Amino acid sequence: MARERGLKAGADGYLSKRECAAGRLLAEVLDVMSRRGSRA
Numbered sequence: 001m002a003r004e005r006g007l008k009a010g011a012d013g014y015l016s017k018r019e020c021a022a023g024r025l026l027a028e029v030l031d032v033m034s035r036r037g038s039r040a
Contacts, residue, residue, distance in 0.1 A: 012036075 006014040012032040015024055 003014040003016075012035070013028045015028055019025075
């Protein structure tokens with residue numbers, strides 16, 4: 001539910017605390033930067 005609300009509000013991505021702890025934060029940041037053309 002929080003993920004959907006965040007994305008609808010214009011967030012580039014959403015990670016739970018568990019996903020961040022599992023090391024997904026860096027991968028998500030790199031994905032957003034590649035989608036924006038490194039303008040993050």
